[in-house]
Amino acid sequence: MTEYATDVLVVGGGPAATWAALKAAEAGARVVLADKGYCGTSGATAAGGTGVWYVPPEPAAREAAMASREGLGGYLADRRWMARVLDETYDRMNELATHGRYPFPTGPDGQPLRGGLQGPEYMRRMRIRIRRAGVRVLDHSPVTELLTDADGIVAGAAGYRRQLRESYRVRAGAVVLATGGCAFLSGALGTNTDTGDGALFAAEVGAELSGMEFSNAYGIAPEGTSVTKTAFYSFATFYQEDGRVLEGAASQGGRSVIARELLTGARVYARLDRADESARAAMRLAQPNFFLTFDRLGIDPFTDRFAVTLLAEGTVRGTGGIRITGDDCATGVAGLYAAGDAATREEICGGFTGGGSHNAAWAISSGSWAAGAPPGTPAPSVPPGRRAVPSPAPAGRACARRGARPARRNTARPWRSYSGRYCRTTRTTSGAARSSRPPCAPSTRPGHSCARVCTAKGPTWSGPGRRRR
Numbered sequence: 001m002t003e004y005a006t007d008v009l010v011v012g013g014g015p016a017a018t019w020a021a022l023k024a025a026e027a028g029a030r031v032v033l034a035d036k037g038y039c040g041t042s043g044a045t046a047a048g049g050t051g052v053w054y055v056p057p058e059p060a061a062r063e064a065a066m067a068s069r070e071g072l073g074g075y076l077a078d079r080r081w082m083a084r085v086l087d088e089t090y091d092r093m094n095e096l097a098t099h100g101r102y103p104f105p106t107g108p109d110g111q112p113l114r115g116g117l118q119g120p121e122y123m124r125r126m127r128i129r130i131r132r133a134g135v136r137v138l139d140h141s142p143v144t145e146l147l148t149d150a151d152g153i154v155a156g157a158a159g160y161r162r163q164l165r166e167s168y169r170v171r172a173g174a175v176v177l178a179t180g181g182c183a184f185l186s187g188a189l190g191t192n193t194d195t196g197d198g199a200l201f202a203a204e205v206g207a208e209l210s211g212m213e214f215s216n217a218y219g220i221a222p223e224g225t226s227v228t229k230t231a232f233y234s235f236a237t238f239y240q241e242d243g244r245v246l247e248g249a250a251s252q253g254g255r256s257v258i259a260r261e262l263l264t265g266a267r268v269y270a271r272l273d274r275a276d277e278s279a280r281a282a283m284r285l286a287q288p289n290f291f292l293t294f295d296r297l298g299i300d301p302f303t304d305r306f307a308v309t310l311l312a313e314g315t316v317r318g319t320g321g322i323r324i325t326g327d328d329c330a331t332g333v334a335g336l337y338a339a340g341d342a343a344t345r346e347e348i349c350g351g352f353t354g355g356g357s358h359n360a361a362w363a364i365s366s367g368s369w370a371a372g373a374p375p376g377t378p379a380p381s382v383p384p385g386r387r388a389v390p391s392p393a394p395a396g397r398a399c400a401r402r403g404a405r406p407a408r409r410n411t412a413r414p415w416r417s418y419s420g421r422y423c424r425t426t427r428t429t430s431g432a433a434r435s436s437r438p439p440c441a442p443s444t445r446p447g448h449s450c451a452r453v454c455t456a457k458g459p460t461w462s463g464p465g466r467r468r469r
């Protein structure tokens, strides 16, 4: 068993996790990031890439962006959150260009195209950035459970280091769940590690889920393949087997027509014949991975009709997840934050899928907020380059008093005191944090208790039926 002590533990290794880790480290916190896979290659974005809700801050453009999915989402989205996400995403994408040196392609007018990210390149750069910021990365180290202190406040997590074949435990002042959604059964590209662990961990400690009824979204993929880049199908015409147009079928607002046709046993075909020359060129530049499948199969998706299928993508495409209770992506449980697909995206998507642009923007924004960056935070003024890596704190130091409270540090912080935000004593004596947590007594949840106690000796399990560890 290896023990770590840190201010912030980020669980996950995708965009939400790496933005959270980066922003926390830039704010002066000690950060450990634990990924089930290899951070930079794991998760839904790394394997494929994403269109991003990147909209310049021009009032008309922003208004159109917000209005575009409101009706589809049943008017359940919140314009305040949409505006926050649009602002944050715009800043962070620009930061990717300046500080992350991401090679955005340029359009015919010479302007950079920042509405999409190639997953492998994006996540490779995010890994480099968090390592340079001093984040301790535990690859191939799935978290298996959260740890709480005697007050039920989340105080860290336990997991298993697969390559070292040993258990580990991280005592942390705050835990950010950025474990992605749950879509592994779909077979969609990059979802093999997305087994919904974050939702389970959150529920185990008493956090609420929200919008799970909107988690049945299906992505469109060429038949027999795993690439569900549904946004590009907005340029498609859908056809029946006999070549007639399938009336009403569309990627937005007509996916159920496709589903009904497929359920009859008939095949449905698509052709991206509504994309003009400039759109075709832009699509290839923005998402080359989308075309790999077609190139390998010898299909020109702009001129050939190809059979399509639908893959259920659970909470990766759907919008449900851990309920967010504050602008900083807090959950209902003190010490626990959620970001990316692990969190609900209802605030910006309502009851409609977040695929195609919103989910990627949410991963960036919520990740940044979960680690404490207020909206509108400019890119750090420190020029990109190697920074000193803080030496790891000795295990146990962060658990000096009741629970796993972070050691107080006097590091100058650009926006927020970590000791104020994450210090257990401060939070619990205020009453607010403690009272926000639903009770988790054995009497209310028969056969199960969340009485995992983090004492000065370290977190232990004390619930009935649980082995003491």
Ligand SMILES: Cc1cc2nc3c(=O)[nH]c(=O)nc-3n(C[C@H](O)[C@H](O)[C@H](O)COP(=O)(O)OP(=O)(O)OC[C@H]3O[C@@H](n4cnc5c(N)ncnc54)[C@H](O)[C@@H]3O)c2cc1C
Residues within 6 Å of the ligand: 011, 012, 013, 014, 015, 016, 017, 034, 035, 036, 037, 038, 039, 042, 043, 044, 045, 046, 048, 049, 050, 051, 052, 141, 142, 143, 144, 178, 179, 180, 181, 188, 189, 190, 191, 193, 194, 195, 196, 197, 198, 226, 227, 228, 229, 230, 231, 316, 317, 339, 340, 341, 342, 354, 355, 356, 357, 358, 359, 360, 361, 363
């Ligand atoms: C094929 C495809 C195409 C897509 N295209 C778009 C698009 O164009 N636009 C858009 O907005 N969205 C798109 N999406 C959705 C988008 O990819 C996700 O919204 C985004 O990846 C969410 O980021 P995330 O960091 O929350 O999760 P992920 O990127 O899925 O990362 C989850 C991370 O958590 C780790 N993890 C899981 N469980 C544990 C555990 N127990 N312990 C430690 N680590 C764990 C995983 O290893 C992984 O690193 C697409 C999805 C797919 C599948």
